[in-house]
Amino acid sequence: MMIEQVRKENPLIHCMTNVVVTNFTANGLLALGASPVMAYAKEEVADLAQIAGALLLNIGTLSTEQIDHMIIAGQAANEANVPVVLDPVGAGATSFRTTMSKRILEEVKVSVLRGNAGEIASLLGVQATVKGVDGSMEGDKIELAKQAAKQFNCVCVVTGEVDVITDGSVVKTVANGHPWLTKVVGTGCLLGAVIGAFIAVERENLVEAATTAVTFFGIAGEQAFQQTNEQGIGSFQEAFLNQLHTLTDDQMKQLRRNEA
Amino acid sequence: MMIEQVRKENPLIHCMTNVVVTNFTANGLLALGASPVMAYAKEEVADLAQIAGALLLNIGTLSTEQIDHMIIAGQAANEANVPVVLDPVGAGATSFRTTMSKRILEEVKVSVLRGNAGEIASLLGVQATVKGVDGSMEGDKIELAKQAAKQFNCVCVVTGEVDVITDGSVVKTVANGHPWLTKVVGTGCLLGAVIGAFIAVERENLVEAATTAVTFFGIAGEQAFQQTNEQGIGSFQEAFLNQLHTLTDDQMKQLRRNEA
Amino acid sequence: MMIEQVRKENPLIHCMTNVVVTNFTANGLLALGASPVMAYAKEEVADLAQIAGALLLNIGTLSTEQIDHMIIAGQAANEANVPVVLDPVGAGATSFRTTMSKRILEEVKVSVLRGNAGEIASLLGVQATVKGVDGSMEGDKIELAKQAAKQFNCVCVVTGEVDVITDGSVVKTVANGHPWLTKVVGTGCLLGAVIGAFIAVERENLVEAATTAVTFFGIAGEQAFQQTNEQGIGSFQEAFLNQLHTLTDDQMKQLRRNEA
Numbered sequence: 001m002m003i004e005q006v007r008k009e010n011p012l013i014h015c016m017t018n019v020v021v022t023n024f025t026a027n028g029l030l031a032l033g034a035s036p037v038m039a040y041a042k043e044e045v046a047d048l049a050q051i052a053g054a055l056l057l058n059i060g061t062l063s064t065e066q067i068d069h070m071i072i073a074g075q076a077a078n079e080a081n082v083p084v085v086l087d088p089v090g091a092g093a094t095s096f097r098t099t100m101s102k103r104i105l106e107e108v109k110v111s112v113l114r115g116n117a118g119e120i121a122s123l124l125g126v127q128a129t130v131k132g133v134d135g136s137m138e139g140d141k142i143e144l145a146k147q148a149a150k151q152f153n154c155v156c157v158v159t160g161e162v163d164v165i166t167d168g169s170v171v172k173t174v175a176n177g178h179p180w181l182t183k184v185v186g187t188g189c190l191l192g193a194v195i196g197a198f199i200a201v202e203r204e205n206l207v208e209a210a211t212t213a214v215t216f217f218g219i220a221g222e223q224a225f226q227q228t229n230e231q232g233i234g235s236f237q238e239a240f241l242n243q244l245h246t247l248t249d250d251q252m253k254q255l256r257r258n259e260a
Numbered sequence: 261m262m263i264e265q266v267r268k269e270n271p272l273i274h275c276m277t278n279v280v281v282t283n284f285t286a287n288g289l290l291a292l293g294a295s296p297v298m299a300y301a302k303e304e305v306a307d308l309a310q311i312a313g314a315l316l317l318n319i320g321t322l323s324t325e326q327i328d329h330m331i332i333a334g335q336a337a338n339e340a341n342v343p344v345v346l347d348p349v350g351a352g353a354t355s356f357r358t359t360m361s362k363r364i365l366e367e368v369k370v371s372v373l374r375g376n377a378g379e380i381a382s383l384l385g386v387q388a389t390v391k392g393v394d395g396s397m398e399g400d401k402i403e404l405a406k407q408a409a410k411q412f413n414c415v416c417v418v419t420g421e422v423d424v425i426t427d428g429s430v431v432k433t434v435a436n437g438h439p440w441l442t443k444v445v446g447t448g449c450l451l452g453a454v455i456g457a458f459i460a461v462e463r464e465n466l467v468e469a470a471t472t473a474v475t476f477f478g479i480a481g482e483q484a485f486q487q488t489n490e491q492g493i494g495s496f497q498e499a500f501l502n503q504l505h506t507l508t509d510d511q512m513k514q515l516r517r518n519e520a
Numbered sequence: 521m522m523i524e525q526v527r528k529e530n531p532l533i534h535c536m537t538n539v540v541v542t543n544f545t546a547n548g549l550l551a552l553g554a555s556p557v558m559a560y561a562k563e564e565v566a567d568l569a570q571i572a573g574a575l576l577l578n579i580g581t582l583s584t585e586q587i588d589h590m591i592i593a594g595q596a597a598n599e600a601n602v603p604v605v606l607d608p609v610g611a612g613a614t615s616f617r618t619t620m621s622k623r624i625l626e627e628v629k630v631s632v633l634r635g636n637a638g639e640i641a642s643l644l645g646v647q648a649t650v651k652g653v654d655g656s657m658e659g660d661k662i663e664l665a666k667q668a669a670k671q672f673n674c675v676c677v678v679t680g681e682v683d684v685i686t687d688g689s690v691v692k693t694v695a696n697g698h699p700w701l702t703k704v705v706g707t708g709c710l711l712g713a714v715i716g717a718f719i720a721v722e723r724e725n726l727v728e729a730a731t732t733a734v735t736f737f738g739i740a741g742e743q744a745f746q747q748t749n750e751q752g753i754g755s756f757q758e759a760f761l762n763q764l765h766t767l768t769d770d771q772m773k774q775l776r777r778n779e780a
Contacts, residue, residue, distance in 0.1 A: 232502025242752025492762025
């Protein structure tokens with residue numbers, strides 16, 4: 001599973017994502033070597049989802065109508081055996097988001113569910129004791145991810161200082177990443193799209209594909225920070241897109257830090 | 261009133277803003293040290309507005325439906341004593357914008373109204389004799405700002421070459437800023453959000469908080485231009501985000517130019 | 521026909537464009553020296569279209585409702601003799617996009633139609649034998665552009681490795697440009713807006729104005745790549761905006777490569 005494979009196959013990723021991050025997501029996918037298509041209208045989302053390599057559903061700036069269209073797209077993707085990534089942005093923050101995320105999970109077969117610990121916990125109805133998303137909570141995070149993977153019958157990616165990827169039995173963790181990634185809006189949302197690009201070219205092993213995506217993303221953040229140091233997030237954001245564009249498999253092998 | 265306070269308290273700013281600037285606004289707030297949340301759906305805006313440190317209403321790409329949702333959010337903010345910033349983008353340019361801005365001002369208690377002289381004049385029904393928004397018009401601008409502050413019972417910020425901040429009696433002016441700020445789309449809109457971040461951490465003195473926000477913003481523009489000189493607005497925009505991220509209170513004290 | 525003319529006249533370009541590229545389009549127009557206004561509401565689009573120097577209709581993230589509003593704006597522009605640019609993004613990719621593009625062409629008098637060969641072919645109902653949009657297909661592309669120009673009674677700009685601009689009789693080609701322009705999302709969409717800015721200041725000769733716009737755009741891409749080399753598309757995008765901001769007519773004369 002290699003970044004070169006994504007760059008070679010150039011998978012089409014149909015993104016139904018929020019208005020805040022749509023440009024950054026498209027540029028991130030292009031930098032990576034994938035082909036983004038953003039489309040939201042009920043008249044065409046099924047057509048596009050069925051020819052895509054993966055479909056991303058991100059509820060960041062949801063409305064009831066958009067969720068309806070996401071479900072149309074998701075079910076079309078399911079019929080065509082196109083993998084679906086769900087990013088339940090802000091689930092738990094409002095009951096509307098929790099409810100709508102659950103509705104998608106009930107009506108669409110999701111391949112990969114990506115969120116932070118609080119979002120995933122809210123979907124499980126678990127008390128948000130997982131608030132401090134740091135190293136000491138790692139054990140809890142793995143259990144949380146496994147529980148979500150089993151309940152929703154998908155691969156679950158719980159991101160944080162250490163990222164957890166699991167299908168309910170196999171568990172991978174990724175220690176790569178940089179705190180400044182949380183200072184650029186839409187990095188989490190873009191990660192969902194990047195996972196889509198990797199699973200589009202490796203459908204047989206979703207855990208492996210998602211782990212590589214998360215590792216690649218984290219290393220790009222580390223390298224971007226090293227290059228721009230403390231100049232500020234304007235420079236960091238530009239360097240991060242450059243890294244998505246130029247990072248190689250050899251660099252990844254050297255820099256990856258996977259534990260567990 | 262210091263930038264360090266914003267960075268320390270990390271206030272949540274609920275932005276209902278236009279699709280052109282939503283990414284830039286979120287990144288600007290993150291750079292500054294605040295936490296943006298963008299949400300528009302009628303089912304959740306009240307929930308978010310009530311837990312925010314401030315609510316921004318920006319009508320840049322308005323629709324009647326979005327204005328309805330802004331009013332729901334604004335009234336919820338009012339109930340919870342959360343300050344509201346209104347940016348009546350393009351008021352006066354179309355009668356639709358003037359009417360919708362007035363509707364918000366009637367139905368929501370606005371804490372800070374921010375616009376250029378033409379926008380504020382249109383809300384007052386004043387003839388737009390204030391067209392040349394330059395130094396020589398300063399007297400008019402102060403009167404205009406005071407009149408709006410009194411009529412709408414809020415702090416009014418009229419931006420231009422010199423910015424005026426007033427609650428109708430106390431008047432502050434800020435001479436900081438750089439013409440290139442008008443060459444990057446959304447700087448005015450971002451300023452509304454930045455004012456939100458400053459008033460969120462200093463609710464007792466809105467004039468002081470808004471003045472600090474405007475000063476900080478102007479200095480960041482000056483520094484960004486100095487760093488990138490004439491390279492172009494691509495570089496300027498990046499440097500400006502870097503400045504929002506790194507500018508200190510000490511630098512502000514040295515560089516601020518407040519008159520009147 | 522010169523870039524200085526655009527910078528001097530500072531034309532107002534009313535953009536009804538997609539959510540992915542709206543910020544980039546606005547910043548690109550500002551960099552160039554034009555004034556963008558983005559507005560979508562049925563209550564105001566006619567007012568703005570009639571005072572604009574040009575109107576851009578871009579269907580990148582269309583909905584049926586937005587197309588209705590585009591037609592209101594387009595007809596108002598027609599009444600006021602304001603030129604209209606249509607960018608039928610993704611026509612041919614879904615039947616919805618093809619149908620909606622044709623509907624606009626039937627109900628609005630379009631001055632300039634800009635697309636790639638596949639999009640233009642789909643509007644003509646031509647079989648997409650023009651799939652490889654490279655040099656060897658140039659003959660076909662010119663015929664395609666001429667056919668579209670005649671059928672829709674407009675100037676047609678078919679972009680690709682070599683760009684073709686024609687009103688059905690006069691044919692211009694532009695060899696400037698850089699492959700990395702396809703790696704930044706929204707460059708094609710921005711080009712539509714830039715064509716709008718050039719035709720706004722040169723309404724008498726649309727072929728010449730559009731050719732200058734396309735040439736200018738291509739040279740900016742070449743220069744941006746030279747400046748940033750292989751750093752990645754983050755740096756390329758910033759340098760490209762800088763070039764739109766700073767490129768002069770003298771540089772254009774030296775660097776333009778127009779064939780045919």
